[in-house]
Amino acid sequence: MRGIFTVFRKEFIENLRDRRILLSALVFGPVLGPLMLAGLLQLSVSRGEATFEKPMTLPVIGAEYAPNLIATLESQDIKVEPRKFNEQQIREAIAAREITLALRIPADFAERWARSEPAAVEIFADSSDQFGGDASAERVSRAVRGYSRQISQTRLLLRGVDPVSTMPVVIHDIDVSTPASRASFALGMLSYLAIFAMLFGGMYLAIDATAGERERGSLEALLTAPMPRPHLIYGKIAATMAYMLISMALTLTACAIALNYVRLEEFGMSLSMGPLTTLKLFAVSAPLAVLGAGLLTVVASFTRSFREAQSYLTFAISLPTLPLVFIGLLRVEPSPLIMSTPSLSQHFLMMKILRGETLAMPDLLYSAGASLLIGAALCWFAGRLYEREAILG
Amino acid sequence: MITVNALSKRFGKVEAVRGVSFTAPDGRITGLLGPNGAGKSTTLRMLATLLRPDAGEAVVDGQSIVASPIEVRRRIGVLSHASGLYPQLTARENILYFAELHGIGRQQARSRVAELAALLEIDEFLDRKTKGFSQGQRLKTALARSLVHSPRNLILDEPTNGLDVMAVRNLRALLTRLREQGHCILFSSHVMQEVALLCDEVVVIAQGRVAAAGTIEALRSQAGEPTLEDAFVKLIGTAEGLN
Numbered sequence: 001m002r003g004i005f006t007v008f009r010k011e012f013i014e015n016l017r018d019r020r021i022l023l024s025a026l027v028f029g030p031v032l033g034p035l036m037l038a039g040l041l042q043l044s045v046s047r048g049e050a051t052f053e054k055p056m057t058l059p060v061i062g063a064e065y066a067p068n069l070i071a072t073l074e075s076q077d078i079k080v081e082p083r084k085f086n087e088q089q090i091r092e093a094i095a096a097r098e099i100t101l102a103l104r105i106p107a108d109f110a111e112r113w114a115r116s117e118p119a120a121v122e123i124f125a126d127s128s129d130q131f132g133g134d135a136s137a138e139r140v141s142r143a144v145r146g147y148s149r150q151i152s153q154t155r156l157l158l159r160g161v162d163p164v165s166t167m168p169v170v171i172h173d174i175d176v177s178t179p180a181s182r183a184s185f186a187l188g189m190l191s192y193l194a195i196f197a198m199l200f201g202g203m204y205l206a207i208d209a210t211a212g213e214r215e216r217g218s219l220e221a222l223l224t225a226p227m228p229r230p231h232l233i234y235g236k237i238a239a240t241m242a243y244m245l246i247s248m249a250l251t252l253t254a255c256a257i258a259l260n261y262v263r264l265e266e267f268g269m270s271l272s273m274g275p276l277t278t279l280k281l282f283a284v285s286a287p288l289a290v291l292g293a294g295l296l297t298v299v300a301s302f303t304r305s306f307r308e309a310q311s312y313l314t315f316a317i318s319l320p321t322l323p324l325v326f327i328g329l330l331r332v333e334p335s336p337l338i339m340s341t342p343s344l345s346q347h348f349l350m351m352k353i354l355r356g357e358t359l360a361m362p363d364l365l366y367s368a369g370a371s372l373l374i375g376a377a378l379c380w381f382a383g384r385l386y387e388r389e390a391i392l393g
Numbered sequence: 394m395i396t397v398n399a400l401s402k403r404f405g406k407v408e409a410v411r412g413v414s415f416t417a418p419d420g421r422i423t424g425l426l427g428p429n430g431a432g433k434s435t436t437l438r439m440l441a442t443l444l445r446p447d448a449g450e451a452v453v454d455g456q457s458i459v460a461s462p463i464e465v466r467r468r469i470g471v472l473s474h475a476s477g478l479y480p481q482l483t484a485r486e487n488i489l490y491f492a493e494l495h496g497i498g499r500q501q502a503r504s505r506v507a508e509l510a511a512l513l514e515i516d517e518f519l520d521r522k523t524k525g526f527s528q529g530q531r532l533k534t535a536l537a538r539s540l541v542h543s544p545r546n547l548i549l550d551e552p553t554n555g556l557d558v559m560a561v562r563n564l565r566a567l568l569t570r571l572r573e574q575g576h577c578i579l580f581s582s583h584v585m586q587e588v589a590l591l592c593d594e595v596v597v598i599a600q601g602r603v604a605a606a607g608t609i610e611a612l613r614s615q616a617g618e619p620t621l622e623d624a625f626v627k628l629i630g631t632a633e634g635l636n
Binding site: 014227 | 438441442444463466467469471473476477478480482491494495496535538
């Protein structure tokens with residue numbers, strides 16, 4: 001046991017002095033993570049703001065044919081900009097990003113209107129435009145539909161029909177999402193960031209302690225120390241684990257601080273990431289560090305050089321983190337199987353904490369138990385690797 | 394004292410060591426001489442408990458390298474030819490780390506480092522990070538590291554590789570001093586002059602076997618050649634791979 005601690009302390013201190021390792025463990029996650037998170041949130045928040053709340057300008061062709069419609073649009077903060085384009089020119093202007101959308105009112109609009117025939121208007125927009133063209137088009141079309149409904153009801157009234165009779169069924173949309181749950185949807189990437197930062201924080205230490213030690217030629221001397229060889233590697237894994245936990249703790253703390261600067265409340269989202277929440281997030285994901293440290297150490301032990309280890313470990317890190325990027329897009333319900341899958345289970349637990357839900361004890365046990373069990377198996381395996389002669393390279 | 398008895402080791406199809414036997418007594422410097430690839434390093438690595446022999450046995454101060462490798466490790470100091478150090482630690486920290494791995498108490502380890510620093514004349518760079526050390530500084534630090542637990546037996550694998558003339562002279566002086574203190578010193582080399590200058594006993598190894606063993610005088614008369622060089626060439630059967 002004392003040997004394990006000796007190795008742990010030496011690896012911990014030595015790597016604190018290595019700039020590259022320090023950068024990856026203590027700077028990368030904790031600084032870039034929250035910046036990315038806050039930046040993305042701010043972006044999505046302000047984009048929503050731009051399309052739905054702010055006045056927008058709408059290029060209109062043939063505005064003179066429907067003055068009442070134009071007036072209605074103007075009353076809804078849609079500033080109309082008369083243009084003289086033919087269809088070809090509209091398409092070109094949208095393709096060239098001069099305008100994001102356009103409304104065209106045909107010359108026969110007034111004529112058809114007078115005959116009580118459906119008068120067509122056309123909205124041109126690029127649905128693949130990710131800068132809000134689609135959302136703006138939706139807003140314009142909603143305004144036009146509203147105007148149309150208003151007119152149809154007036155016409156019915158004029159003919160002595162109660163407009164209510166034309167609406168046998170009405171739909172009331174009731175949004176049951178809480179401000180906290182709306183926020184956590186946007187924050188699905190927080191767990192990704194935290195888990196990625198954790199694994200990345202231990203990556204260079206895992207490499208340095210295995211492939212690095214061999215490449216430097218200090219491994220042979222170390223293996224002549226009078227202690228069981230697995231103890232040496234357990235000390236190294238413990239140091240990797242410590243760096244991972246520190247890295248994640250810093251990242252979570254930094255995220256908690258950064259979120260104070262994102263104006264989520266104004267958009268019906270609330271996210272309380274106070275000290276207790278941060279602590280809970282740390283606690284549920286900590287067992288993953290045992291698995292992560294074991295995994296990275298085992299993979300790095302098979303490689304022959306620092307460079308080789310680096311490319312393999314980058315892959316090993318993306319293995320548990322990449323699914324988290326896509327899991328938000330799929331509708332996956334947490335089942336016992338998922339709750340025993342490392343990294344996925346931590347993700348779901350973190351989401352639950354962020355949503356302010358209570359955690360179920362079985363979920364916690366499955367999640368922590370599976371990660372610790374697989375982690376312990378990997379540590380044992382790493383120990384066996386160091387008993388083989390091939391470890392000398 | 395190190396007693397080697399019919400030690401064998403193969404890597405796949407290559408028989409690196411085929412039944413090597415010799416004795417390295419206390420208070421003597423024993424040299425393993427042989428061309429590159431003769432099996433010197435493999436033999437020393439088995440004695441250092443880094444490799445497990447396929448057959449045969451070796452005993453270090455009464456402890457078997459096969460049955461009780463950890464006990465053997467307490468009794469040997471090993472200087473492998475790579476002798477890598479931890480670049481982010483100072484020379485002193487490098488040495489203290491190994492003292493701790495050997496279970497030496499902090500107080501005792503400090504005074505041992507002071508002792509070794511005087512012996513090896515490393516005070517000047519003792520508290521500098523080893524990153525950027527010269528080959529000679531590295532060797533001295535690595536040597537101090539392998540001596541920190543005061544082992545009776547010292548195993549050195551090609552210790553003079555890459556050293557300049559002054560460093561070799563210093564190493565020679567040091568090994569002579571350790572011999573006078575009664576240590577058992579076993580080292581390998583493919584440089585004939587080095588072995589001739591330093592060794593009391595020579596074990597000539599070629600193709601994984603002991604070709605001859607004894608004092609330099611004995612080897613010379615055994616081969617019936619007037620010069621050492623001719624004697625070695627005759628004993629090994631070829632001059633290839635020797636310097």
